[in-house]
Amino acid sequence: MKWVNVLGGIVGAAALLGLGIILGHFAIPKGSYVPTPSIFQDLDLEILESIMQQLDASRIRENLRELSREPHLASSPQDEALVQLLLQRWRDPESGLDSAEASTYEVLLSFPSREQPNRVAVGDPTGNVLFSCRQSEQNLTGEQGGPDVVPPYAAYAPPGTPQGLLVYANQGTEEDFMKLQAQGIKLEGTIALTRYGGTGRGAKAVNAAKHGVAGVLVYTDPADINDGQSSTNETFPNSWRLPPSGVERGSYYEYFGDPLTPYLPANPSSFRLDPDTVSGFPPIPTQPIGFEDAKILLCQVNVSVYNRLELRNSSNVLGIIRGAVEPDRYVLYGNHRDSWVHGAVDPSSGTAVLLELSRVLGTLLKKGTWRPRRSIVFASWGAEEFGLIGSTEFTEEFFSKLQERAVAYINVDISVFGVSLRLNSPPGQIPAPSLGGLSIYDNWIRYFNRSSPVYGLVPSLGSLGAGSDYAPFIHFLGISSMDIAYTYDRSKTSARIYPTYHTAFDTFGYVDKFVDPGFSSHQAVARTAGSVLLRLSDSLFLPLNVSDYGETLRSFLQAAQQNLGVLLEQHSISLVPLVTAVEKFEGAAGALDQRISALQKATPDPLQVRMLNDQLMLLERTFLNPRAFPEERYYSHVLWAPRTGSVATFPGLANACSRAMNTSLGSPAWAEVQRQLSILVVALEGAAATLRPVADF
């Protein structure tokens, strides 16, 4: 479709800032191949290129077909069958890894009742049912029917059968409800109809309940997902757009990880909270519906939610390639496995790429051609859709080991969001599928860029929220993390996300026909992610550019000065210590870059390399402070914790300022601003100290 052009881009990488720069260097002269890895061996560019060439679009397509053949909701038999598929692939004698194991956690999930389907109906005052919403999506391709397609529901919403007048509450934000109240609309006992977007899923019910609302409906608005198109002939299976009956499922839990075992792995013996006392579940019954139904709802509505909580076994699968030289340095690469229904895009497009990449590397490994310098850990996470559960439990169980040894975490969940064209490419370059042979780097920089004082125009990276399994790695453990995907051209569509997201229409046929015919975008993601993985696992010096981090700090500082400077000055709070700390970081980062350059020209001894790499690896850890945001579960990273405002700056400082703004001088809220500023200054000073020469204590 002409209006949805394709774009190669990398979305939402936080901390591997330097990699962007490095990805552009595909023209570096190739080194000669040394078959036996030694402790002096750097990344072998010939092997890298060979791997790039072997990553095969048609194999990714076959992977995706197999992965998305059946619905595979977390902990379902089909999900477990995929665990076996992964184990079989990763234990294959010809293309498997060194070892692969599944590990299982017992976690609290939420499902609709089979016996009593959730129901949304319109009644008249005497109780007659005038209209009932669909209880499942329309079976348009033969894949939306059958017992394994979970009906649309809001996971973790409590059961209940509220009824009341319907009130349209826009996105269900705090502001939306305040406006309704200001207009004199009685909210007590009503059913709020809200649309997806603007705030988290569960937050809509939290906001609603504060005003006495009895139940919440959430629908997907065609304006938000289909650029306004809503008729059947304009939507799937006639285009990639969401059909009228499509309903976005999702987890309505506020936090992530198993709800019963915060900060503890959900092993059978672990202490579990009483489910009745768990915080973070929606306070009132909530149900998602399609826009077809949403536009009919007008008056008195009955909502019947029969969701129930169940303790289920959910598996992660881990596949390992042992490092030849530094086996105690782990480069992690993962994606979740579970889907709401078939999940062809989310998450199988990522897993299909993962399997192709592990096949190519496994084959080299089994042939004895190659073994990485550092260990590679491939992961297939369980129960992500319910709140990043598998990955979070993993970080809780292996907290110490990961903090000590993890170099980086690469996440490829939805690998391709948008349509692509297939193109031939000159050898040695990764093509950006739709853009006439531009390299990934050139394509990337074309759509997402920023101006660097050092390098000029460079690709820009988004920041990492909690949208996929990278969240516990970056926020809880302080491990440099990256999320990679090809997305669509946002100048051509305003879709909030790809339209069939979390619906029964996210199928293999949808991907094959509309998202990436020919799978060249998938192949490009495989090459991009593979290249990042290889560079992290094989480079003598870790490809982490600390000066880029300095640029981010500088931009955060400037934003703080511009947006908060006057306010802080009025309250006699000086930003000078923060300025000094940023300057120290920049100085230490620049000097470290020079030391690396100098060492690269010499023949560094292996311990010198290791010491320097430890500085690079542990930099991200220095930004963690578990006491910084005690109210924000799992968030300890002082730079990437959630921000309430829209300005890209230091989150703790910005949030504290926005809370203090309307309080009086000397209030606890202003003390908290000062505390947050000190926490930040100490973290930045600590980060700078980590980058300085190790012998200068």
Next chain:
Amino acid sequence: MKWVNVLGGIVGAAALLGLGIILGHFAIPKGSYVPTPSIFQDLDLEILESIMQQLDASRIRENLRELSREPHLASSPQDEALVQLLLQRWRDPESGLDSAEASTYEVLLSFPSREQPNRVAVGDPTGNVLFSCRQSEQNLTGEQGGPDVVPPYAAYAPPGTPQGLLVYANQGTEEDFMKLQAQGIKLEGTIALTRYGGTGRGAKAVNAAKHGVAGVLVYTDPADINDGQSSTNETFPNSWRLPPSGVERGSYYEYFGDPLTPYLPANPSSFRLDPDTVSGFPPIPTQPIGFEDAKILLCQVNVSVYNRLELRNSSNVLGIIRGAVEPDRYVLYGNHRDSWVHGAVDPSSGTAVLLELSRVLGTLLKKGTWRPRRSIVFASWGAEEFGLIGSTEFTEEFFSKLQERAVAYINVDISVFGVSLRLNSPPGQIPAPSLGGLSIYDNWIRYFNRSSPVYGLVPSLGSLGAGSDYAPFIHFLGISSMDIAYTYDRSKTSARIYPTYHTAFDTFGYVDKFVDPGFSSHQAVARTAGSVLLRLSDSLFLPLNVSDYGETLRSFLQAAQQNLGVLLEQHSISLVPLVTAVEKFEGAAGALDQRISALQKATPDPLQVRMLNDQLMLLERTFLNPRAFPEERYYSHVLWAPRTGSVATFPGLANACSRAMNTSLGSPAWAEVQRQLSILVVALEGAAATLRPVADF
């Protein structure tokens, strides 16, 4: 004096458990000397022995004389003069270190008023003063007079002038006040007279205030400190015993670190709490007195406390020897510098040893004879007496760097508690001064031992509380720590501590005449601490024995099973996961020991050594959980956090059990028991995971 025989022992080392074993190996055949350190160089036993021989008792004596010549209360001009002395020594061209710097924090200290001395007086009901306590100690040696001898006071006790009937409240524990109340004694508005011991200094006032007590006096009972002797001819200067006028000063602050900047370094720009809202200060006026006065106090007492809080600059001094091979691995060795008065024993006996050790090492360094494999950081901490302030601020400021790189922290504060005899010793052995040529090891094992299932009888180590500057290192940062001292024979005296502790009688003459004439015990401490330091900084493999840690865990487990097993079973809480975790730790530790042995026989490559040492170094870190004890400021170590009960077992579990014991099934207190058990299991599993082969994720 016959009844105070001497004993060589090491008190209170927690985590360097393996070193005990290693200290016994002084008879290992000597290696040949390699002048240029290479990455394969192990500890050179010839150099070690040469260092042992050069540690000179008479120089230690001279150091002590100089250090304790004048009172040097934290932040006083005399304390600052000692900062200059340390800098001069550590920058000496012939015996200095690579570099030395002082760094200053601005911290909240507490002092008595010069204008209005604190006063304790007995009055009759009409207000006439019948008797006044001494406001300073008797000037017995000419050193107890003068403006620089701070009068006895309770640091951080609030000012106030309460008066009321005197009630004798024993040690001022919660139990003591409960007993008085049970006897029908009215406590409201009284002055409680308590003796030192049984509970922390500040806790006496906290307990008293709960019963409405208006003021607290604390005296040193001759039964606790002088084996009952109290007359002037039986006490100093006629013996080492405390004279009647002696008063123990001390900090009455409940926590440690600067009270205004918990978890933040007390840099000028750091956020500071409002002093009026600080928790942890005694709630009511409190004053220490001597036993001479204590026995006179009988009736209505007026207490006038005029202490005031002051922000002061307090310095740490750091001296560095850069490591030749692994400069990013730090072995820290420290002691505080500040004293209450002259502080000859506390802390100058430790600093005198520190200076002698740094002189000998500095001399080798300047000659080019030796440079350690790892970096050595010598530290002289400020304001320890007020609550470990200098060391705590240091750990707050360099949190990340220390967690990443510190191998161990060695503390030598009071280096010699007791009297010693001087003996000659055969070469190559460190004599235990009073015991006829027994080695330190043999002497140690004679007085403090335990039975190891692996090694048979071995020296035993105490566990580390918060008595000196090791506390923030072990509890807050999880750095393996050790406290070394020679103490007196506890079968010969029941003194709670050496008698002149924190009084104006702790002078050079006191040490020279009574504590260690000839300074051979000081020399033995220098040799012991020096040997530990060298072994940590120079050994190819870190001398940390992880199997010994396993023995501690096993003994904690057995104690838990014996003391808590039945109770837990009654509440359906199983210890099986804990048993399994301890077994996993033991298995992993044993296997690691074997790998080290095997590697030591081969020629390990430098990265293999480094990887293994990282496992050893980071083991202690795996026991940290900042969310385990949120109420216990700075305490994050799940094995060494404070325990309320007397059984040596896992503190979190034991404390939670004792709180839950009398609550009903299903109470939050029982949930907390289960949470603590899970926290412990996860920490031990994480520790075992850190010890397992690094390539087996």
